[in-house]
Amino acid sequence: MATMVQAIRMALHVGEERHGVTDVFGEDIGPPLGGAFTQTQGIKTSWNSPLDERGIVGMAIGLALAGQRPVAEIQFCDYAFNTIDLLKLAGAMHWSSAGDWKCPMVLMTPVGAGIRGSIYHSHSFDAQATRLAGWKIVCPSNPRDAYGLMLSAIVDPNPVMYLMPKALLRVKGRPGEEVPGEPGDDKALSKMIDQPPGGDRSKWRPEWPKLEDLFIPIGKASIVRPGKHVTIVTYGRDVLMALGAAEEAAKDGTDVEVIDLRSLHPYDWDAIKTSVKKTNRVIFVNEDTEITNFGEHLLRRTVEELFYELHAPPKLVAGKHVPGIGLADSLEHASVPQKATILAAIRETAAHVP
Amino acid sequence: MTATLTPEKKNGSHKELSPELLLQMHDTMVKARVLEERLITMYKQGDGYFWIGGPGEEAFGVPLGMLVQKGHGPEYDYLHLHYRGSPTIMAMGADPVDSLRQMKNTASDPYSRGRNFCCHYSIEKWNVVPVSSPIEVQYSMAPGTALANKRALGGKGTGITIVTGGDAGTAEGDFATCLIWSSRKGHELPVLIIVTNNLYGISTPYEGQHGETKISDRGKPFGMQTLTVDGNDPEVSYQALAAAMDYVRTERKPFLLEVMVSRLYGHSSASGANFVANETDCLAKFEQKLIDRKLITRERADTIRATYNQELLDASKKVREEPQPKPESIWDHVFADTAGNGAPKGSS
Ligand SMILES: Cc1ncc(C[n+]2csc(CCOP(=O)(O)OP(=O)(O)O)c2C)c(N)n1
Numbered sequence: 001m002a003t004m005v006q007a008i009r010m011a012l013h014v015g016e017e018r019h020g021v022t023d024v025f026g027e028d029i030g031p032p033l034g035g036a037f038t039q040t041q042g043i044k045t046s047w048n049s050p051l052d053e054r055g056i057v058g059m060a061i062g063l064a065l066a067g068q069r070p071v072a073e074i075q076f077c078d079y080a081f082n083t084i085d086l087l088k089l090a091g092a093m094h095w096s097s098a099g100d101w102k103c104p105m106v107l108m109t110p111v112g113a114g115i116r117g118s119i120y121h122s123h124s125f126d127a128q129a130t131r132l133a134g135w136k137i138v139c140p141s142n143p144r145d146a147y148g149l150m151l152s153a154i155v156d157p158n159p160v161m162y163l164m165p166k167a168l169l170r171v172k173g174r175p176g177e178e179v180p181g182e183p184g185d186d187k188a189l190s191k192m193i194d195q196p197p198g199g200d201r202s203k204w205r206p207e208w209p210k211l212e213d214l215f216i217p218i219g220k221a222s223i224v225r226p227g228k229h230v231t232i233v234t235y236g237r238d239v240l241m242a243l244g245a246a247e248e249a250a251k252d253g254t255d256v257e258v259i260d261l262r263s264l265h266p267y268d269w270d271a272i273k274t275s276v277k278k279t280n281r282v283i284f285v286n287e288d289t290e291i292t293n294f295g296e297h298l299l300r301r302t303v304e305e306l307f308y309e310l311h312a313p314p315k316l317v318a319g320k321h322v323p324g325i326g327l328a329d330s331l332e333h334a335s336v337p338q339k340a341t342i343l344a345a346i347r348e349t350a351a352h353v354p
Numbered sequence: 355m356t357a358t359l360t361p362e363k364k365n366g367s368h369k370e371l372s373p374e375l376l377l378q379m380h381d382t383m384v385k386a387r388v389l390e391e392r393l394i395t396m397y398k399q400g401d402g403y404f405w406i407g408g409p410g411e412e413a414f415g416v417p418l419g420m421l422v423q424k425g426h427g428p429e430y431d432y433l434h435l436h437y438r439g440s441p442t443i444m445a446m447g448a449d450p451v452d453s454l455r456q457m458k459n460t461a462s463d464p465y466s467r468g469r470n471f472c473c474h475y476s477i478e479k480w481n482v483v484p485v486s487s488p489i490e491v492q493y494s495m496a497p498g499t500a501l502a503n504k505r506a507l508g509g510k511g512t513g514i515t516i517v518t519g520g521d522a523g524t525a526e527g528d529f530a531t532c533l534i535w536s537s538r539k540g541h542e543l544p545v546l547i548i549v550t551n552n553l554y555g556i557s558t559p560y561e562g563q564h565g566e567t568k569i570s571d572r573g574k575p576f577g578m579q580t581l582t583v584d585g586n587d588p589e590v591s592y593q594a595l596a597a598a599m600d601y602v603r604t605e606r607k608p609f610l611l612e613v614m615v616s617r618l619y620g621h622s623s624a625s626g627a628n629f630v631a632n633e634t635d636c637l638a639k640f641e642q643k644l645i646d647r648k649l650i651t652r653e654r655a656d657t658i659r660a661t662y663n664q665e666l667l668d669a670s671k672k673v674r675e676e677p678q679p680k681p682e683s684i685w686d687h688v689f690a691d692t693a694g695n696g697a698p699k700g701s702s
Contacts, residue, residue: 023501050538054494055531062498062515065483066428068505070498085488089495097476097484098467099687134688157690 002179002189005169007143008039008108009193010179011150012071014211016045019154023063025049026056026073032201036075037110037169041195042206053079057086057107061093064105069154074109076117077125077163084128090159091134106153107161111139112237112287113336114167119324121166122332124288129161130264130297136218137264139163141239143173145262147180148216156218163264165236181211221268223275227257230350231275233298234285235261238337242285245342254350264294269301276302280311281349287336290318312352317345371589373649379420379588380644381658383412383637386441388662389450393457393472394619394627396670402457405627407473408438410618411550413636414585417592418548419445421599423513424480428506432481432499434492434517437473438550439485442518446480450662451669460676461683468679490526492517493547497535500543504606512603514544522555524569536608537576544606546598547573550585552617556625573610585613586636 002010015021024040030048034041049056053074060072074080080087093103113122129137136158140146146164153160172186173179183189192207224239225246232242239260246256257275261267276282282302284295295316302314317337319325325335371379390409397405408415419442423431435442444450452464459468465476466484476484483495500515517532536543549569553560566572570580579601583594591613598609616633620626644650 050534052531052534054527055497055535058491058494058496058528058531059498059501059535062432062495062500063502064498065495066432066499066502068498068502086491086494089486089488089491092486093484094690095687096466096469096486097478097687098465098469099690100465100476100478101484102690104690136689 001172001177001186002143002182003170003172004140004143004146004164005037005039006189006193007147007179008150008164009041009043010182010208010211011147011154012040012043013206013208014151014213015071015154016043018213019151020069021045021071021154022068023047023070023072025059025070027051027075029073034195035073037164037166038195039164039169042193042204053083054086057083057090060105060107061086061090061103064103064159065093065101069104071106071108071154074107076121076123077109077111078120078123080109080125081128087132087135091132093134094158095134102157103159104157105159106150107159108164109161110166110169111163112165112167113325113332114165114237116327116329116332117166117325118327122325124286124319125163126264126286126288126294127292129163130294132161134159136160136266137163138218138262139165139236139264140262141165141168141224141236141260142177143179144177144214145216145222145260148214149218149262151213152215152218155215160218163236167237168240171240179211180214181209183209216262219263219266219268221262221271222260223257223271224260225256225258227255227279229255229279229281230346231257231259231272231279231282232285232342232346233259233261233272233282235264236286238285238287238342241337241339242342244339245346248339248343249346249350252347254346256346267298272298272302273306276306277309280309281352282310283315283317283342283345283349285317285337285342287319289321290316291321293318311354312349315345315349317342371592376589376644376649379416379592380640380650380655382416382420382445383441383588383640384655384658385450385662386412386416386444387637388659388666389440389444389453390619392666392670393453394623396454396457397623397627401670401674402459402472404471404623405457406437406471406622408440410552410616410633410636411438411585412441413588413640414550414591414613414615415439415441416445417588417595418442418516421592421595422446422516426479426481428499428502428513429511430481430513432483432496432503432513432515434483434496434499434515435475435485436492436519437471437485437487438520439475439518440473443475443477443482448475448477450666451673454666454670454673455676458673458676459678460673461679462676467683489523490519490528493519493532494528496532496545496547497543500536500545503544514546514599514602516546516548518548518550520555521549521551521553521560521569522558522563524549524572525563533573533576533578533610537578542607544602545608546602547608547610549610549612550615551612552615554617554621556621568612570610570612573608578608578610580610580612582612582614585615586634586639588636588640
C-alpha cells in the first residue's frame with residue numbers, strides 16, 4: 001500500500017505523462033533531492049527554483065497564462081504568507097478580466113502540525129486559503145484521495161491549492177485506499193519509485209507502475225465512517241484523529257459519522273446538511289487557529305440553515321489562537337486538537353439534552 | 355538626472371526612421387493623448403470614479419506598441435503592463451472607445467465588464483495580461499510567460515515577454531524577483547524589463563529613495579544588457595526599444611531598459627489630474643520637430659487632434675448611455691469551469 005507522499009509522486013508522474021503537466025517546481029523540488037518530503041523524486045519535469053516564494057507563485061501564474069500546466073510548491077505553507085497578494089491575483093485573473101484569461105495552476109504546500117515542526121513548520125493555511133475566491137482548495141487524508149485529487153487539480157481550469165497534511169505524508173492507506181495500479185507489495189513499490197538515499201542520485205531513474213487515471217471530484221466529500229448520533233466534519237490530518245476518537249466513542253455506544261470534506265472550496269454542503277439532518281449533532285474539527293477559522297464559517301452556515309435540526313449546540317474544535325505551535329510535545333498537544341479533545345467534544349455533544 | 359543613450363548603443367544605432375513611420379507615430383501619440391484627456395474630462399464630469407493613465411508617456415508607449423509582435427500564444431509577445439499603458443494599447447490597434455467604456459464601468463467594457471479602473475487592460479487575444487493595481491506584481495509573473503516564449507516553436511520562437519512599471523515600484527521584491535528569475539545561468543529568459551522613470555511615486559520624489567545611480571544599473575550584477583534612455587523623444591525610444599527587443603528576440607536573454615518619462619497630469623485623479631506645466635510634453639516637442647523638418651504643418655497637426663477630439667467626445671456621449679453591469683453579474687467568471695450564473699454562489 002502506497003504512502004500519501006508516494007501517491008502524490010505517482011499522480012505527478014501521471015500528470016506529466018498523460019495530462020499535460022509541463023513544470024513541477026519549487027525549492028529543492030528537482031534533483032538531487034526531489035522535494036523536502038520526497039514528493040517529486042523521479043519527476044521528469046521537476047526543477048529547482050530560486051528560494052523566492054513570490055517568484056514561485058509569479059512563475060506559476062505566468063506559465064499558466066501562457067498555456068503551460070504548472071504544479072508549483074511552497075516548501076511549507078508557513079512561507080506562503082508573503083505570497084498572499086499574488087495568490088489573490090491568481091484567483092482574480094479570470095474574474096477581473098471578465099472571463100478573458102484563465103489561470104490553471106496547481107500550488108501544493110505541506111500544512112499542519114504533527115511532525116514536531118515547531119513555530120514555523122506547523123502552521124495551517126485553511127483560513128487564508130479559503131478566503132481566496134477564485135481558487136479551489138483541496139486537502140487529502142489518504143493516499144488514494146491524494147492521488148485522485150492531484151489529478152483533478154491538474155486538469156482543472158482554475159488555480160487549485162493542494163494542501164498536503166505533513167503528518168500524513170508517510171502514512172500508508174487503509175484497505176480500499178490504494179492508488180489504482182500500484183503493486184500490492186510495499187517493498188516492491190518502494191524499490192520502484194523511492195530514490196535510494198545517498199550515493200550518486202543523478203543516475204537513478206524510477207520504474208513507474210502501470211497507473212490508472214483516477215479523478216476524485218473537487219467539491220465532493222466522503223463519508224469515511226457512517227454513524228447515527230454525532231457528525232464530525234473535518235479534513236486532512238484530523239480525519240484520522242476523528243476516526244480514532246469515533247472508535248473510542250463507539251465503546252460507550254455513541255455512533256459517530258465522520259465526513260472527510262476533501263475539498264475546502266467548493267465544499268460539499270449537501271453532504272454536511274444530509275448528515276446533520278440525520279444525527280442532529282455536529283462538530284467541526286480542524287487544526288487552524290480558532291479565531292476566523294474556516295470551521296467557523298461552516299458552523300455559521302449550520303446555525304443559519306439547520307438551526308431547527310440541531311439537538312445540541314454545534315461545536316468547533318480547532319487550534320488555540322496563539323502565534324505558533326511550540327516544539328515540546330506538551331505544547332503541541334495543547335495547541336492543536338488531539339484524539340482526547342475530539343472525544344471530549346463528542347461526549348459533550350452526544351450528552352446534550354435539548 | 356540626465357537620460358542618454360549609452361555610447362556603445364549610440365554607435366550601433368539603427369538607420370533613421372522613415373517619414374511615414376514618424377507620422378504614424380505622431381498620429382497615434384495624438385490619439386493616445388486625446389484619449390487620456392477625454393478620460394480625465396469624463397472623470398471630472400462625473401462619468402467615472404477614478405482616472406489613472408499615461409499622458410506624457412506617449413513617446414515611449416507608442417513605439418512600444420508599434421514594435422510588439424502582436425498575437426496570441428507564446429510564439430508572440432506577452433505584455434505585462436501597468437496602468438499607464440494606453441499609448442501602447444492604442445498603438446497595437448485597440449479601439450479608444452473601449453477605454454471610455456472601462457472609464458464609465460459599463461457592461462460593454464471589454465476589459466473587465468465594469469469591474470476595474472480605467473486603463474486596466476486585458477486582451478487575451480493579443481497576450482495583454484490583465485493590468486492589476488498591486489504595484490510590481492507583473493514583474494513576478496513575467497518570467498512565467500517568458501519561459502513559455504522560450505519553449506515556443508521548439509525553442510525557435512521569437513516571441514518575448516515585455517513588462518513595464520514605474521520607478522518607485524522597483525523597491526518591491528518583485529522587481530528583484532524578475533531580475534533573478536530571468537538571469538539564472540543557463541536558464542536566461544527572453545524578457546524585456548522596462549522601468550518608466552517619471553521621478554515620482556505618487557508624491558514621493560525619486561531623490562532620497564534610491565541608492566543606485568540609475569535603475570538600469572541594477573541589471574548589471576545579473577549580467578544583463580542595460581540602458582537608460584530619454585523616453586520623451588519617440589525617435590530615441592523607438593530605436594532603443596527596437597535594439598533591446600532585437601537583442602531579447604535573438605539572444606533569448608533579458609534586457610533592462612529604463613525610460614525617462616514625464617507625468618503630464620500628475621499621478622492620478624487622486625492628485626487632481628491637472629496639467630503639469632513644468633514637465634516636458636513629448637507630444638508638443640515632437641510635433642514641433644516634425645514641423646521644423648517640414649514633415650507636417652501646424653494646421654495638419656491641429657486637424658488630427660481636433661478630429662480625434664470630436665470622435666471621442668461623440669463616443670463619450672454614447673458610452674454614457676450604455677447599460678451598467680447587472681448586479682447578479684458579480685457571480686460570473688468566479689471559476690472558469692462553471693459558466694455564468696451556474697457558478698457556485700456564496701459559500702458553497
Ligand atoms: C503594492 C502597492 N502598494 C501601494 C500602492 C498604491 N500606489 C499606487 S501607484 C503608487 C506609486 C507608484 O509609483 P511608480 O512605481 O513610480 O509608478 P508611477 O505611478 O509613477 O508610474 C502607489 C504607492 C499599490 N497600488 N500597490
